[in-house]
Amino acid sequence: MERIKHTLFSDWHFMRWLRLIIGIVISIHAFQSRDILSGLLAAFLLFQAVLNTGCCRSNGCDLPYVKKKNNT
DSSP: OHHHHHHHHSOOOHHHHHHHHHHHHHHHHHHHHTOHHHHHHHHHHHHHHHHTOOTTTTSTTSOOOOOOOOOO
């Protein structure tokens, strides 16, 4: 339970706030226009914002670091 609280209430950076705001705006639009596709996009963005997930969460986009040996 503590881990869930920690995930939800910590590490709120700019991109997480941006996903939350865009998700809320798109969900309001989807509700008003009764558009399912916009609703799915809003749900996806809100899911990412609340759970702090994305493509680069655990350095998934980083290249592996290979240290070259110097043979001199």
